[in-house]
Amino acid sequence: MEALGNVLQIAETIYSLCEKASSNKQQCSRLQKRIQMLLLTAKQLRKQSDKSEDLNEVLMELELTLRNARCWVAKYSQRAWWRKVLQANGIREEFDLINDRLKDAAENISLLMVAEQRGNFLEFFDEKHRKRQNQKDIDDDLKDLKDYLTNEMRPICDKVDHVAEKLEDADASVNHILKQMEKLTLLSLEGIRTPWNIAELRVTDLKRGELVIEKPTHYLYRGEYHKGPVAIKVLKGQLIKDQDFVKKTFQAEIKTMKKFECVNILRLYGICIDNSKSEPCYSLVMEFCEKGTLRDLLNREKALSWMRRVHMVLDAARALYRLHQTELKAILHGSLSSSKFLVDGTYCLKLSGFELSKTESSMRKSANAEKRKESIEWAYIAPETLENINAYDKRSEVYSLGVVFYEIASGKVPLEGLPAPEGNLDEIHQKLRAEVEAGLPSDCPAVLCDIIKKSVESDPNNRLTAGVIVDLLMSHLNQQDSRPPSPEASV
Incomplete structure (x- = not known):
């Protein structure tokens, strides 16, 4: 074998x-x-x-x-x-x-x-x-690293002391060098991720800043939590007064949310209940992504390098893999599209659109009445789901993810301007397949072209899993790392 x-x-x-x-x-x-x-x-x-x-x-x-x-x-x-x-x-x-x-x-x-x-x-x-x-x-490896850095820096500190004795402005020189060494140490620990701690937050711990956007169901503010940037989603409409029910729902839901802990899942800090007025004010506090949605970014920045785009595709795949891999019974997102991915300052993609949904519903008197009536994003729906709404599983979500991959690679809005279909739903899929074939740039990396085309296959059994997609992209990037540096091509 x-x-x-x-x-x-x-x-x-x-x-x-x-x-x-x-x-x-x-x-x-x-x-x-x-x-x-x-x-x-x-x-x-x-x-x-x-x-x-x-x-x-x-x-x-x-x-x-x-x-x-x-x-x-x-x-x-x-x-x-x-x-x-x-x-x-x-x-x-x-x-x-x-x-x-x-x-x-x-x-x-x-x-x-x-x-x-x-x-x-x-x-x-x-x-x-x-x-x-x-x-x-x-924890053990981190202690080993700290010991190593301490031993490495001791000879440097000795040399700094020796040089400082001969300098007029010794204190300033020593402080400058020590700050640089401290900065280097902190940078070297960036790869260690701090665990999520989703909790009920005190109003006094939050500082609400500028309004970013207003929607029918909420206001979204930029804010601070323990001096770090966060997004504060303040709910609008008729809200429930039974705070014990809200807290009970929240405590049950965070047990599930903690399983999704991943750099590519939008981080949640918790909920905040403000009782300073006659009616309770409910807020959801989450990671702030300064570059907005993936769709906004692609509209705004047309000349992203292929290396950047491949990393973004990997981010999206890792997010979906985290959901699908968490339980024996897959957790499904339900409505994947480029608007469900947010982008932080380092161009890292974060999947959103499903976090604390039960908690948010528990805060409203009538969740359905408050929901915005959005048009269905037909381009992202797998052909088997178009035929039968109950035929929705992990492979259907890979199809949706493949459409997002196509957007990242081409920068285009898939099936832009497509009206709501009437009659032949299979026509949507055929149009998308034709657009993918014609719309992918000629210099798109072969591995990315292959992943996109296989992800939007008509037959669900022929689609790749999120795990295999992650493997393929990691392997591609590892091969790139092992090659001599060369200028990055842009779309």
Whole structure:
């Protein structure tokens, strides 16, 4: 079985790199053990000829995941890794993605095992247990990094003291250098993500700033929370007075929302209930994305580089993968489009449009009456859903995501000006397919063209999963990182 041979060969390289690791040692060790468990089981299953075809399919997908894992270990297992953090934010995000993909492989392999063996095998890849282990590993690695930086900086500090003795303006020089060193240390820790803490916020902790936009259901303000920028969504209309009901709904919903913790999911800080007036004022507080929606950005900035666009496509794919991968029963967004992705100051995409929806509904006397009657965005709806509204699943959302990918690659509004269809709904899909074929720029990276076309396939079974899309894009970017720098082409 060629696929198994390729996987074993890549795994051996990963093991070798992990054993030589001088940074992120705990995470490397844990990664090695998970891969070994997968491959030990795969070797045993290979002996069963009736399962070889299904196993081969799993291994082919696993091969790409392991190639990305090998790149991660090569980049971040040496002492010099902290310098790379200055240019590569999200070390933990990348590591979590690799481990999530290994979990996917484990679930697929478990389907080939006898029932009584599955439990113990999958327990090794349990998400909650794994994330607790990962956090401990990160804490240990972070302590190791701090010790290393301290030892590295001590000789520099000694030299600074020596030079300072000979300078007239010694105090100013020393302070300047120490501030620069402190700044470097903080920058080197950017890859460590702080966990979400969604809570009920006090009015006094929030500072409301300028009004960004007013909609029929709410006002959106730019604000501050603990001196950090946030977006404050203040609800309008007839609001419910039963605050205990609102708080109970909120506490139940945040348990689900915390499972979505990801750099590409819009971060939520919590709710705020202001009782200073006769009627309660409810606000939702979330991450502020200064560049607005993805659609706004694409309209405004026409000359984004291909590297930037590929990273944005990866962000969108990672967000959807986080939703689809969170539970055994997939969590669906329900209305994906370019307006549901917000863009922060670093061009990082954040998926929104589903956060605390139950809590917001609980705040209103009549949720349906307050909802804005929006026109249906037909271009994003998969053909099977157009035919049957109940035929909506993960593959339908991949179709919608493929349309968003097309927007990012082309900068165009898909099927712009299309009126509400009458009669033949399949015509929408045919028009979109034709536009994708004609509208993709000639210099669009091949991997991106392929992903877009496969994502909007007519047959749901021919579409890629969000996990495979993430693997393909990460692999493409890893290959770009390994090449000599060259000028970036723009659309």
